[in-house]
Amino acid sequence: MSKTAIHVENLGKQYQIGQQVGNYRTLRETFSEAFSAKKSAVEKKALPPESIWALEDVNFDVEPGSVLGVVGRNGAGKSTLLKILSRVTEPTKGLVEVYGRVGSLLEVGTGFHPELTGRENISLNGAILGMKKTEIEAKFDEIVSFAEVETFIDTPVKRYSSGMYLRLAFAVAAHLEPEILVVDEVLAVGDAEFQRKCLGKMSDVAKEGRTVLFVSHNMSAILRLTQETLVLDKGHLLLRAPTVEAVDYYLSRGLTQEGQRLWQPDEIPAQAAPFKPVAVRLQDAQGHVVEGARCSEPFYLEVEYELRKAITGLRVGVYILTSQGEFVFTSFDTDDPGKFEEYSQRPAGTYKSRVEIPAYLLNGGRYVVGVNASSYRIKTYFHDEQALAFNMDATGAPGTQWPENRLGTVRPELDWQITKSNGEGDS
Amino acid sequence: MVSGKQSVEKRSETHSEPRKIIIRPTGGWAALNLRDLWVYRELIYFMTWRDLKVRYKQTLLGAAWAVLQPFLTMVVFSIFFGSLAGVPSDGVPYPIFSYTALIPWTLFSKALQDASRSLVNNSHMITKVYFPRMILPLASVLAGIVDFLIAFVVLIGMMIFYHVTPTANIWTIPLFLLLALVTATGVSLWLSAMNVLYRDINYVLPFLTQFWMYITPIAYPSSMVPEKWRLLYAVNPMTGVVEGFRWALLGSGQAPGMMTLVSTLVAIFLLVSGMFYFKRMERQFADMV
Secondary structure (H helix, E strand, O other), X not given: OOOOOEEXXXXXXXXXXXXXXXXXXXXXXXXXXXXXXXXXXXXXXXXXXXXXXXXXXXXXXXXXXXXXXXXXXXXXXXXXXXXXHOOOOOXXXXXXXXEOOEEEHHHOOOOOOOOOEHHHHHHHHHHHOOOOHHHHHHHHXXXXXXXXXXXXXXXXHHHOOHHHHXXXXXXXXXXXXXOEEEEEOHHHOOOHHXXXXXXXXXXXXXXXXXXXXXXXOOHHHHHHHOOEEEEEEOOEEEEEEEHHHHXXXXXXXXXXXXXXXXXXXXXXXXXXXXXXXXXXXXEOOOOOEOOEEEOOOOEEEEEEEEEOOOEEOEEXXXXXXXXXXXXXXXXXXXXXXXXXXXXXXEOOEEEEEEEEEOOOOEOOEEEXXXXXXXXXXXXXXXXXXXXXXXXXXXXXXXXXXXXXXOOOOEOOOOOOOOOOOOOOOOO | OHHHHHHHHHHHHHHHOOOEEEEOOXXXXXXXXXXXXHHOHHHHHHHHHHHHHHHHHHOOOOOHHHHHHHHHHHHHHHHHHHHHOOOOOOOOOHHHHHHHHHHHHHHHHHHHHHHHHHXXXXXXXXXXXXXXXXXXXXXXXXXXXXXXXXXXXXHHHHHXXXXXXXXXXHHHHHHHHXXXXXXHHHHHHHHHHHHHHEOOHHHHHHHHHHHHHHOOOOOOOHHHOOHHHHHHHOOOHHHHXXXXXXXXXXXXXXXXXXXHHHHHHHHHHHHHHHHHHHHHHHHHHHHHO
């Protein structure tokens, strides 16, 4: 056995801004560019070719059998790294050596066709993922029982529930048995039971001595499953360290920006359009940006965004997560039926959605704010699970006469009744 | 017992394979790497099968379309070109004369239509998983063979009806079919790769197909073309295909000669250049599509 599973050297990937947006060109553009190329150099300087390095000077090695976590904000280059490793896209410079077959769970359900039955899709998807026909046949029963779709195996998958569909898709990918498994955010979808299954499968894979690269925003999953973690930011590898250290570094360094988070243009994915996030801020009652909040006082979260075009059914909301990545709650600005009616269509413009988080809700500790902008069942425009981090100060919270850490993420002020029974039932 | 057996299987699998894959930027004209295509040959089969299966499941008439399209075109041609305009048909009944040409032509035009959109239509696959991208247009071309065979059965029926006996050269049909497939694949590789970069191809395609049909001897015999222009005329490889079909099945038209040679050479040129162009553009697909 070789000593490395993955060797990455000086890896870089450059995107032309227009190209990253997925803009195909028209012949007319190519012709007109060909002619404008002859124009003066002055004009060329005025318009420098807009390009960004989604990944630059990345170096690392992975030993076989290790589970490596990858964390980073949106636009940090995680997906680009995975795409290069799974040979979907070519690097602009540098070199990667991969020893063995790379399977990736970012392609769950790739090539699934709704008209085909579960059985047919297993064969097709397996072939797309690079399995041999004999291999698929040998594992067929195992895949079906893992996905729990026995009775529907000859039904077109368009009649499947979304949960069944996902389970089947994951089952095929999970049985690929690659030497190197790449897992990207699949855990964000599916129910808790399914997520548990995915994580279980991943640790099995690792126990069998195969290499796993795990990309996630879920810090508790990263902590549970990986020993070592890479921290990426703006295309650069900032740190490689034991997971506990790396997560701590990531959460403390990458996030706190004095109570507000402004999104740079290169951090906003192209598919967010026409939604453009501007900022999320933590504020006190007076509207000042603050770094932390107190359990005993309400605080405010404000999301500022621009709509380039009108959006129907848009909801903008926040998540609150613990520093371990567990969700505390999710709330949207149109949760209220009245607002839901009123804002069924939002015209273009700049908006602020502001919410009061009441006092005596969160316990003391560190929390993370995530932002989500979506139209239900239509599209998720923007999603950043780690937009901002802040500390809650427990001073003045219920029970602070005892200077101890309270277990739990919420710390409500509750009304206790204490009654003393007068010995009647006692005797 | 069972678990022991499994672990042995797994070990043998993982040990046989750990091949080293090197990923680095490729510049300019990349090598074709046909070996990769061979490794993924099962996927070619599965994609072809998927194209067929989905088409037959989704359409009301299913396989009947394979026959209806060339058949109805033949009826229209027979009425307007054969009867009304009196276009000569080399002494063969006009319906069978045009239908013999329409079968390989339908294969070709359908391949162009499906294959040139294959990359764009399967963009979700291209952006998610690696496989030789050439498989997509290739599978679209190959799926046409089934339609071809169905339409061919109808031709046999027509030959019986018109009492046309096939010539002894009927064994050469697979060769001319191959020529049609090579041409279709070559052109499809060019068009599908260009379609990723320039969506104009979608608009060019109907025009291109129509234009191409007029310069191919489908509604008329190639004997109508003046002798001195014949070789130039054969630069269109579909001319060689159609002439070959008529010669092998009906005994009309030109026996394979210089024209067939020119057609074959052009077809091979289209295929090889198409492969290189496709390979060169391939590395941008995931970012552009």
